[in-house]
Amino acid sequence: xxxxxxxxxxxxxxxxxxxxxxxxxxxxxxxxxxxxxLMLNAVxxxxxxxxxxxxxxxxxxxxxxVMVVAAAEAVVGLAIIISVFRLRESVDVDRxxxxxx
Amino acid sequence: MSYIWLILLLPALGVIINGFFARWVGxxxxxxxxxxxxxxxxxxACRAFFDIxxxxxxxxxxxxxxxxxxxxGRFTVEMALQIDPLSxxxxxxxxxxxxxxxxxxxxxxxxxxxxxxxxxxxxxxTLSMLVxxxxxxxxxxxxxxxxxxxxxxxxIGFWFERDSAANAGMKAFIVNRIGDFGFLVGMMLIFVTFxxxxxxxxxxAAPGALALGGPTATLIAxxxxxxxxxxxxxxxxxVWLPDAMEGPTPVSALIHAATMVTAGVYMxxxxxxxxxxxxxxxxxVATVGVATALFAATIGLVQNDIKxxxxxxxxxxxxxxxxxxxxxxxGAAIFHLMMHAFFKALLFLGAGSVIHGMGGEQDIQxxxxxxxxxxxxxxxxxxxxxxxxxxxxFAGFFxxxxxxxxxxxxxxxxxxxxxxxxxxxxxxxxFRLHFLIFHGTSRVDREMARHIHESxxxxxxxxxxxxxxxxxxxxxGIPIIYGGNKIGAFLAPAxxxxxxxxxxxxVGTELGLxxxxxxxxxxxxxxxxxxxxxxxxxxxxxxxxxxxxYRLLLNKYFVDEIYDDLVVRPARVGSEAVYQRFDLRVIxxxxxxxxxxxRSFASAIRVYQTGYxxxxxxxxxxxxxxxxxxxxxx
Numbered sequence: 001x002x003x004x005x006x007x008x009x010x011x012x013x014x015x016x017x018x019x020x021x022x023x024x025x026x027x028x029x030x031x032x033x034x035x036x037x038l039m040l041n042a043v044x045x046x047x048x049x050x051x052x053x054x055x056x057x058x059x060x061x062x063x064x065x066v067m068v069v070a071a072a073e074a075v076v077g078l079a080i081i082i083s084v085f086r087l088r089e090s091v092d093v094d095r096x097x098x099x100x101x
Numbered sequence: 102m103s104y105i106w107l108i109l110l111l112p113a114l115g116v117i118i119n120g121f122f123a124r125w126v127g128x129x130x131x132x133x134x135x136x137x138x139x140x141x142x143x144x145x146a147c148r149a150f151f152d153i154x155x156x157x158x159x160x161x162x163x164x165x166x167x168x169x170x171x172x173x174g175r176f177t178v179e180m181a182l183q184i185d186p187l188s189x190x191x192x193x194x195x196x197x198x199x200x201x202x203x204x205x206x207x208x209x210x211x212x213x214x215x216x217x218x219x220x221x222x223x224x225x226x227t228l229s230m231l232v233x234x235x236x237x238x239x240x241x242x243x244x245x246x247x248x249x250x251x252x253x254x255x256x257i258g259f260w261f262e263r264d265s266a267a268n269a270g271m272k273a274f275i276v277n278r279i280g281d282f283g284f285l286v287g288m289m290l291i292f293v294t295f296x297x298x299x300x301x302x303x304x305x306a307a308p309g310a311l312a313l314g315g316p317t318a319t320l321i322a323x324x325x326x327x328x329x330x331x332x333x334x335x336x337x338x339x340v341w342l343p344d345a346m347e348g349p350t351p352v353s354a355l356i357h358a359a360t361m362v363t364a365g366v367y368m369x370x371x372x373x374x375x376x377x378x379x380x381x382x383x384x385x386v387a388t389v390g391v392a393t394a395l396f397a398a399t400i401g402l403v404q405n406d407i408k409x410x411x412x413x414x415x416x417x418x419x420x421x422x423x424x425x426x427x428x429x430x431x432g433a434a435i436f437h438l439m440m441h442a443f444f445k446a447l448l449f450l451g452a453g454s455v456i457h458g459m460g461g462e463q464d465i466q467x468x469x470x471x472x473x474x475x476x477x478x479x480x481x482x483x484x485x486x487x488x489x490x491x492x493x494x495f496a497g498f499f500x501x502x503x504x505x506x507x508x509x510x511x512x513x514x515x516x517x518x519x520x521x522x523x524x525x526x527x528x529x530x531x532f533r534l535h536f537l538i539f540h541g542t543s544r545v546d547r548e549m550a551r552h553i554h555e556s557x558x559x560x561x562x563x564x565x566x567x568x569x570x571x572x573x574x575x576x577x578g579i580p581i582i583y584g585g586n587k588i589g590a591f592l593a594p595a596x597x598x599x600x601x602x603x604x605x606x607x608v609g610t611e612l613g614l615x616x617x618x619x620x621x622x623x624x625x626x627x628x629x630x631x632x633x634x635x636x637x638x639x640x641x642x643x644x645x646x647x648x649x650x651y652r653l654l655l656n657k658y659f660v661d662e663i664y665d666d667l668v669v670r671p672a673r674v675g676s677e678a679v680y681q682r683f684d685l686r687v688i689x690x691x692x693x694x695x696x697x698x699x700r701s702f703a704s705a706i707r708v709y710q711t712g713y714x715x716x717x718x719x720x721x722x723x724x725x726x727x728x729x730x731x732x733x734x735x
Contacts, residue, residue, distance in 0.1 A: 020722060023715070023718055024715060024718065024719060024722070093713070093714055093715060094713065094715075096712075096713075096714065097711065097712030097713055
């Protein structure tokens with residue numbers, strides 16, 4: 001059995017769904033954060049797979065961008081989580097409802 | 102004549118410097134700049150006068166266009182000045198008399214904390230008045246017209262800490278609004294009829310476009326006259342002028358005697374080409390004018406406030422000017438306007454000098470025998486009184502006589518008779534004032550008597566100059582001798598003439614009328630002398646015998662009270678009712694209702710804003726799924 005594009009896309013979709021479900025159901029902000037990273041990496045996998053099958057480098061190029069954005073996002077996100085933790089001594093997102101009327 | 106713009110630029114410069122940079126130039130600087138710019142403007146006006154004089158008589162009309170102010174379709178208004186004999190005469194009066202009053206103010210207002218504010222307003226007034234008299238179209242004239250009204254308001258209420266002054270300012274402003282409304286509507290009607298607001302074009306087209314005595318001509322003339330009635334304090338809108346005496350005395354002299362209040366007369370003379378087409382409007386003008394002259398003179402007979410007597414006298418003299426316009430003698434009206442500017446400014450400045458010397462006292466019953474303390478004021482005041490009474494050869498004699506003669510010669514015998522009787526009253530009340538202030542026994546209380554002093558030279562010098570003008574100014578308009586009436590001949594090209602004015606009565610008639618009015622004035626003075634100097638107990642007895650009449654006059658025919666009941670109070674009550682019913686319920690209700698509606702809608706949907714990030718993420722996910730479903734399956 002040869003491994004084709006569909007296989008890669010299926011793995012990617014599974015990873016992405018896992019990330020979405022993680023964001024939806026977990027309460028720990030750090031876990032949510034990791035789930036977001038999971039989604040980003042699922043997208044990266046899709047990019048690389050498409051790049052391989054279309055014989056271009058564009059997909060791999062885009063992955064670098066996504067990784068840069070993910071790194072920047074991780075810095076900002078972790079900083080926010082640390083400040084919230086200092087304020088509340090907790091990273092439970094259900095207790096973070098400051099954006100309410 | 103492009104230098105004519107300087108005449109506006111100079112006072113404008115004074116306003117800017119005195120208004121914004123007074124701290125830099127200091128009090129001394131303001132004292133020089135305030136009068137200085139007006140003096141320089143006077144020199145510009147003189148130059149303009151000589152340049153106009155040098156032109157041939159029928160070519161004395163120069164228009165200086167600065168730029169097109171409004172250009173919208175057919176409607177064009179230029180920022181332009183018109184220099185012709187009429188506007189030059191007005192410029193000379195405004196800047197000349199204005200300059201003297203500015204100089205006088207340096208002394209009179211010396212200790213006032215609002216010194217720089219005062220000169221800013223005064224310069225602003227000069228600027229506005231010059232715009233009014235030199236505009237070449239109705240709209241620009243209206244700008245000046247409104248601006249002088251504003252300055253009048255600011256200066257009447259100059260001592261605004263005093264309630265009476267603040268109220269008098271508002272009264273003047275509101276009463277003038279009524280007149281301005283007439284002017285504005287008249288102006289619109291002119292535009293609708295002629296398609297332009299330019300003086301030259303309108304007056305040129307008027308004889309062809311309007312039928313003699315037709316409804317349009319009459320309506321325009323009457324509407325403009327409503328404006329003049331407000332500004333020039335004629336019946337029924339004269340009530341603001343006596344109250345305007347709350348302002349500083351030099352302001353009364355400049356604005357409420359010499360210049361601004363004569364704007365209505367100027368406007369009628371400027372529009373003479375329209376008025377000669379409306380005989381009915383002219384009859385109204387003459388009637389209102391002569392009625393005002395008589396009415397105000399009778400009130401002036403019994404007033405005891407020195408400035409109020411002069412205020413009613415001003416109303417009365419303005420009535421004379423309108424009478425002259427009404428009988429078609431526009432030149433005589435302008436001549437009297439000019440002479441009146443001299444002697445009435447002098448009377449007011451003299452009154453200011455008296456008030457200054459008496460430490461603020463204005464009641465003539467508490468004066469008397471001041472001539473020893475204030476020789477210069479006494480002599481100049483006497484000259485002005487003789488001039489207004491119409492005694493030969495002082496200024497008022499020639500101008501008033503020309504009005505009386507014009508009324509007689511054009512067949513308005515009733516108007517003439519009333520005007521002559523008013524001349525008698527004028528002579529009487531002016532000399533009553535004069536005798537009570539300067540002659541007889543002193544009724545000043547002891548403490549005050551030691552402080553009475555003549556005014557400083559900066560105040561008496563302008564008095565002397567005005568006294569000379571009041572004494573000999575009339576000679577520019579000597580009648581009888583052919584060609585002697587220089588001012589009449591000078592103004593003639595700028596004015597239109599009625600048919601009725603054309604048939605001239607003979608020299609004999611004119612001399613006879615002169616002698617008669619001179620005799621009438623002399624009788625008035627003699628009567629004042631007899632009642633107030635020879636037998637001072639008589640006036641009290643007369644007041645006792647005709648108590649009702651005396652009370653009626655003393656209370657100014659109760660006109661203020663009648664207006665209060667008929668206009669002011671109903672307006673207040675009506676406004677209060679509208680406020681309660683409409684403003685509070687309808688308008689506030691609509692605003693509050695809109696607010697309440699938004700509030701209730703918001704409280705219904707705000708529960709969806711939970712503040713939980715996961716809820717928001719879920720809604721994003723649902724949205725993404727829906728969008729994808731739409732593209733994949735639909």
